[in-house]
């Protein structure tokens with residue numbers, strides 16, 4: 263087991279956390295690509311094109327000195343740090359190997375052959391795929407023509423269903439980028455019958471700038487036991503490869519879920535990086551700014567080309583294309599851009615992740631070039 267005091271002091275000695283981050287030392291635009299890289303540009307998996315926080319990288323490196331120790335204490339420290347930030351008790355927070363690890367554990371803990379999982383379509387597919395493992399029935403309900411989640415429709419479906427129900431809501435949704443309105447969702451959670459449980463996926467929570475938005479964590483704080491909220495370090499924190507996610511629930515809920523995975527199954531460098539990243543407020547602000555600049559460059563070009571796009575509260579945009587999606591993807595790949603991971607968006611639409619502003623400028627030049635060739 264890691265001697266936490268030793269480890270924290272090791273972190274401190276290389277100026278990684280706490281005061282060093284707060285004063286912004288070493289936070290010049292280090293590691294931020296200034297040029298468009300020569301390899302393919304990844305605009306297909308909603309990652310952070312800036313990479314990880316420089317402080318997080320240093321923390322991960324420092325953690326290698328403790329690689330021979332089990333990470334339990336550091337995992338608990340990260341949970342406590344997140345719990346403190348949210349004003350929750352430590353047992354309301356669990357840490358997992360990405361939020362995927364927690365979504366899967368929740369499904370193992372709470373679903374079986376008599377469970378119905380109700381979700382909007384399209385949405386992130388991991389929970390649907392997990393139904394095939396636990397034997398639950400997956401019932402998708404299409405979003406409306408403005409790509410909004412039909413909460414009333416979902417509630418009607420749920421009311422008609424006997425046996426346990428899990429309502430899976432991604433907000434803002436992937437691949438549409440659209441927020442599920444806070445009040446109607448919260449009111450449903452508050453009045454829902456005892457057989458209905460809500461799995462709220464806030465993977466893109468960090469990007470939201472709509473002032474009307476509220477995280478479902480507030481319901482956990484109010485003591486509701488019918489909700490679990492999953493979040494991730496994979497997106498704004500740029501740590502998709504490090505595999506750290508976290509979740510919030512009443513202690514009864516987190517207790518049930520943590521019985522279905524090994525909460526210490528995380529690499530020490532990843533936990534150290536997550537702790538340092540949380541403190542790196544400059545990096546977080548830079549990531550948000552870069553994302554909104556990149557998004558503005560993209561949407562301006564889409565508007566100029568007359569290609570419809572859905573207003574997005576995330577780091578990706580669902581936009582119109584003309585012609586066949588696979589052909590579009592293949593041509594983009596030939597031009598050096600990986601776009602449009604298939605997500606049941608149907609023909610005529612593509613999801614593109616936001617790269618750096620420079621990458622988005624290059625992408626937009628390619629879009630215009632495609633228009634010149636009559637490809638979009």
Ligand SMILES: Cc1ncc(COP(=O)(O)O)c(C=O)c1O
Nearest residue numbers: 360361362386436465494496507
């Ligand atoms: C809505 C949603 N939930 C969860 C995940 C998985 O994230 P993680 O890397 O934390 O497993 C993703 C990844 O793209 C996502 O879009």
